Amino acid sequence: MSNLVAISRSSLLTPFNVVAGIIVLLGLIITFLRFTQGLGAVTNLSDYNPWGLWIGFDLLCGVALAAGGYVTSAAVYIFGLKKYHSAVRPAILTGFLGYALVVLALNYDVGRPWRLPYPFIIQQGTTSVLFEVGACVLLYLIVLFVEFTPSALEWLGLKKARNLILRLTMALTFLGVILSTLHQSSLGALFLIAPSKLHPLWYSQYIPVFFFVSSIIAGLSMVIFEGSLTHRYFADKMDAIHLKEKEDVVFGFGKAASFVLAGYFMIKVFGIAMDNNWHWLSTSWGAWFLVELLGFVALPSLLYATGVREKNIGLIKWTAAWTVLGIVVNRLNVGLIAFNWHLPASERYFPHWMEIALSLFVVTVGLIVFRFIVTHMPILYEHPDYKTPHA
Amino acid sequence: METGFLTLQDFYTFTKGVAYLLVVVTLFGLAGYWLFLNGRDEDDRE
Amino acid sequence: MTYDESVCVGCRYCMIACPFEIPTYEYDEPLSPRIMKCTFCHPRVTQGLLPGCVEACPTEALSFGKREDMLHLARERIRKYPGRYVDHVYGEHEMGGTSWLYLSGVPFRDLGMREDLGTTPAPELTSGALATVPMVVALWPVLLTGIYAISKRKEKISKREKEEAIQKAVKTALEQSAKKS
Numbered sequence: 001m002s003n004l005v006a007i008s009r010s011s012l013l014t015p016f017n018v019v020a021g022i023i024v025l026l027g028l029i030i031t032f033l034r035f036t037q038g039l040g041a042v043t044n045l046s047d048y049n050p051w052g053l054w055i056g057f058d059l060l061c062g063v064a065l066a067a068g069g070y071v072t073s074a075a076v077y078i079f080g081l082k083k084y085h086s087a088v089r090p091a092i093l094t095g096f097l098g099y100a101l102v103v104l105a106l107n108y109d110v111g112r113p114w115r116l117p118y119p120f121i122i123q124q125g126t127t128s129v130l131f132e133v134g135a136c137v138l139l140y141l142i143v144l145f146v147e148f149t150p151s152a153l154e155w156l157g158l159k160k161a162r163n164l165i166l167r168l169t170m171a172l173t174f175l176g177v178i179l180s181t182l183h184q185s186s187l188g189a190l191f192l193i194a195p196s197k198l199h200p201l202w203y204s205q206y207i208p209v210f211f212f213v214s215s216i217i218a219g220l221s222m223v224i225f226e227g228s229l230t231h232r233y234f235a236d237k238m239d240a241i242h243l244k245e246k247e248d249v250v251f252g253f254g255k256a257a258s259f260v261l262a263g264y265f266m267i268k269v270f271g272i273a274m275d276n277n278w279h280w281l282s283t284s285w286g287a288w289f290l291v292e293l294l295g296f297v298a299l300p301s302l303l304y305a306t307g308v309r310e311k312n313i314g315l316i317k318w319t320a321a322w323t324v325l326g327i328v329v330n331r332l333n334v335g336l337i338a339f340n341w342h343l344p345a346s347e348r349y350f351p352h353w354m355e356i357a358l359s360l361f362v363v364t365v366g367l368i369v370f371r372f373i374v375t376h377m378p379i380l381y382e383h384p385d386y387k388t389p390h391a
Numbered sequence: 392m393e394t395g396f397l398t399l400q401d402f403y404t405f406t407k408g409v410a411y412l413l414v415v416v417t418l419f420g421l422a423g424y425w426l427f428l429n430g431r432d433e434d435d436r437e
Numbered sequence: 438m439t440y441d442e443s444v445c446v447g448c449r450y451c452m453i454a455c456p457f458e459i460p461t462y463e464y465d466e467p468l469s470p471r472i473m474k475c476t477f478c479h480p481r482v483t484q485g486l487l488p489g490c491v492e493a494c495p496t497e498a499l500s501f502g503k504r505e506d507m508l509h510l511a512r513e514r515i516r517k518y519p520g521r522y523v524d525h526v527y528g529e530h531e532m533g534g535t536s537w538l539y540l541s542g543v544p545f546r547d548l549g550m551r552e553d554l555g556t557t558p559a560p561e562l563t564s565g566a567l568a569t570v571p572m573v574v575a576l577w578p579v580l581l582t583g584i585y586a587i588s589k590r591k592e593k594i595s596k597r598e599k600e601e602a603i604q605k606a607v608k609t610a611l612e613q614s615a616k617k618s
Contacts, residue, residue: 040464047461050449080588111447111470123444178577189566196456266417273409309431
């Protein structure tokens with residue numbers, strides 16, 4: 001008896017738990033500092049740089065990388081690609097947690113977080129793109145939450161509620177695609193207001209299209225990437241169906257990602273052509289832009305294509321991780337790096353270590369919740385009471 | 392503004408011209424890329 | 438242009454938007470940080486008083502009044518003293534026209550004022566993107582329903598074809614076994 005107790009106590013102190021614990025502790029301290037001493041005490045934000053890492057990474061990257069939810073559910077329920085069905089619940093969960101974390105991070109960044117509901121209930125700034133972003137993100141978070149509940153309801157044994165919500169699947173999927181189209185593109189549209197601050201190679205009338213199309217790429221790649229991670233760490237939670245369909249997901253999504261990346265490459269080229277910005281490519285900013293366009297768009301497209309043609313799952317998985325990184329690079333470029341490019345070095349922004357720590361904290365919280373849900377609720381497996389017939 | 396363009400008309404004529412060329416490249420390019428992507432599947436089927 | 442502190446959430450998008458970098462933020466205020474910018478002393482102006490800085494200025498370097506009057510005043514000064522001023526009223530057309538207008542004896546860029554901002558008003562920069570929202574909301578449901586309907590129909594047809602193929606195979610097998618016996 002005492003042996004078992006000793007084992008369970010030591011198994012709590014896994015490397016992940018220890019690191020996560022430290023990050024969470026740090027996060028709580030920074031929370032205290034943020035709300036007792038203000039943003040200036042924990043960030044490097046300034047009057048020239050009102051938006052920093054929490055917007056550039058937590059918000060912009062977070063929303064892009066949570067796009068797997070609408071992409072996967074659209075593929076399965078609207079396009080009828082049933083063989084990807086096992087990828088839906090993990091994608092919805094990632095989407096739901098992703099957007100929830102965005103809201104969490106927003107509560108730190110915004111000056112008066114308790115006023116976040118104000119644009120909806122007090123005064124609507126309908127001329128602002130940010131108003132539309134807020135409205136769509138809020139509505140979509142609700143959609144994602146409802147789409148997630150069947151898993152929780154199955155875990156809780158609430159059959160009637162679960163069945164009721166499942167009947168909403170088509171409506172929710174439609175709403176998800178519409179709302180995602182709107183807010184993914186609008187997050188890019190935010191920057192249309194600042195042509196004097198964003199470098200010409202990134203500023204374009206097409207930014208909303210760029211952000212929307214790249215969100216699809218992000219979603220497809222995140223499903224593959226996150227799927228490879230869950231397979232590695234939660235394989236024991238995956239049932240036969242999930243394991244069998246996994247390969248189809250990798251090849252199918254990999255092929256789609258390759259093609260969408262090719263299209264995205266072309267529209268980026270069009271962006272330069274329509275404004276005749278070719279001459280910028282020969283500058284050092286141009287070199288960095290080419291790194292993003294060639295290294296993180298063209299290259300992954302070709303690698304995905306090779307992986308699909310050669311049936312090389314490993315190559316596709318690595319390409320997915322690289323593509324996710326590429327999406328992060330693009331969002332950081334638009335939001336932080338190519339933004340205020342004209343300012344002298346003394347006025348440029350680099351995040352305070354506490355901003356980085358807080359962002360890590362937000363991600364860690366997400367991982368902890370993800371782990372709990374995936375190990376207790378039917379995400380990677382079908383609940384025995386609710387098994388669906390499979391051909 | 393490019394020093395080469397005297398009028399907005401000139402600017403648009405040039406950029407739209409380049410864009411039309413790119414349109415042709417895009418259409419053929421993407422079609423060919425799709426065939427390339429599916430290449431091995433076609434071979435395997437035979 | 439005034440600031441309503443009672444509804445500000447502190448998103449700081451206005452600071453992103455302003456090409457003149459005017460709004461500042463109270464980053465050291467933990468719970469009630471405000472955007473700070475010139476509002477032409479709005480409370481004083483509503484009482485018929487002049488903005489504080491204008492009233493205090495001993496040389497009338499600062500003037501306050503209706504925009505067209507101020508533009509007229511500015512152009513008059515340039516006309517009367519051509520050697521003193523750069524022939525440009527900064528703010529007349531920049532970003533579509535601003536509330537603050539400036540005269541200068543040196544090129545404006547030497548004062549750190551940007552001359553590459555264009556004349557498009559800020560709202561026009563994003564109104565196009567916002568205008569596509571109703572298009573998406575109205576058309577996406579139609580598009581998605583079409584795709585869904587087509588994929589459902591294909592599924593139905595392939596199911597029916599499969600059943601027909603099975604029935605045919607069974608029929609052929611039965612006929613063949615009947616022939617043998």
